[in-house]
Amino acid sequence: MTDLEFQSFHNQVVTNVQPIRDDDGGTTYEFQHSGDIDRVKLLDSENGTNSTPQGNKNLWSFEYYQQFFDVDTDQVMGRLLNSMVPRLKTNFIAQHIHPIPDLYGPFWICVTLIFTTGICGNLAKYIETAGSTINGHFESDFHLVTGAASAIFSYVTLVPFGLYSLLWYRKSEVQYTYLEILSAYGYSLTVFVPVSILWVIQLESVRWALIVVAVCMSGFVLAFSFWPAVRGDKKLIAFGTIVGILGLHAILAIGFKEFFFDAALQSNKFGADNADFSSGALDKALTDPAPNAALTLNDSQSKNAKGAEPKAASNKADDKESSKATANGAPVATADGGGQKDAAKV
Template identity: 35%
Template sequence: MANRGGYDAVVDVDAEGDLGHTDLNDDLEFHNSNFDSNPNGRKVQPDTTFLTPSGRANGGSSSSSSKRFLWSISFYQQFFDVDTSQILHRCRSALYPRALFLDVMEGNPDLYGPFWIATTVVVILFMTGTISQYLQTADRGYYAYDFKLLSGAAGLIYGYTLFIPLALWAVLKWFGSEGANVLELWALYGYGNLIWIPVALVSWSPLSILNYAFTAAGLVLSAGFLMRNLYPIITAIDAKRPTSSVIIVGVVLLHAGLAIAIKILFFAHGSPAAKVPAGDDSS
């Protein structure tokens, strides 16, 4: 007989098969119904654990977000569910870190801040690279904008912010780390790009030594921000110290490569990313 309360009634019959002398209060047991679980006919929710925070309190958002399908708009809306005060607080925490940034996000990483920060860096790199090129050709009386600088900045910043955290997550996952998911790493690297905005704004100077100093300062600050947050995660993957050390060195070298690329492509006269005007034999 079906029970409306979501339970199955199970009658415990004694060895003699006699119900007449049994106490139904003792012999009736109620178990959770499994009517809702139909492995043959119901759709299975997609595995979205790689995008849900792990190891930190998330206010119960992971259970609700896992029920949203990857191909639905609502699934991606949750990654942009932040307000202005949260964005400003995270930006301040990235520039002046007083606590672990993964704790500052409180289990609610976003892609809104990283996207606009990366876009701002791309635009400012294009502007400062254009100014640097203009100062080189100012004596000719003309200057033609080279939008290869813009595409070069977009490819460098977007590519680094998207693929390096993804590769790092894959490596950590391979070694069994559950310290951070790919969304948190995207947010970490995205907000870490914030330091390049003030660096780019002051690195259009024709004095190369100043550009090197500003780039070095940006590298130290941004790499320190990343290591402050990634070091506890990386060193906890296993007991083999060399494995953790190799990953840390790889992260630092890749970030140093980003800084060197920014310096060479945008903070120097005669950038390889810029188009050399016809008739210019200065190179």
């Protein structure tokens, strides 16, 4: 028995207390030292095991971020599919995201969407120029990609932050974490990847139909997951939140169509100042329903909308632009109205 103990001690000395051993030399002395160090190590490891399983990892360590990418292929596929199919009494966040919200899906969905929008927006433009053959020489616009990137990433990070602070501020029954909401929003963009490819088709009616279908599919998945959280609140806030979620989703889709796919139409007619023009139109489209959104969502969004307002105002509003803006405003209003009705049904 004593032999066995001695053996294990010897191993400990070899691995742990080398520098001390070099100085001391004597074996009995060494035993005392290593005993103390062992006890300290034991305490340390106890503390360690207490903290690690609860996910209390250092914010700057690699493992901290690794836990958000801890998903398998079939898990991601399941989340992708379920983010597109709304079912009554199904809570996407609680049933599919909840145990471990991942960032793999949202990040790569956003990146994919950025590039499909950039590529297909250019493709749509190419088909148009090839049809008209005004200048024959087609030049693809790389800056659609950077525009799409800022639009998508700000939508996916800011809107969940607004919703999270709303839930926290109203002390709602179901408290989702920020990452869960972010994950849900990221996955809700899945449906726009095939839609952005189909937007290449040069038919206004097809594009609008796609928007309605896509927004209904993913928008209601989001609405059904947030309904349990806001149900207990005042009627105005509960319905306002749901309408806000659907409305912002619709604005994103319509903004995409106007800015990345229809802007090409304008650029043929107006030439050089098309970039200012279309961005102005987009800002208008964003600010028009802003009162509706600002009613329910927190400061960050309304601040956003305010930031956009002066830009739109500074743009010279000639007849064409104002008519285009009102054309934008009408579908937004109808989409919101539809959302409200459906939300009321729920």
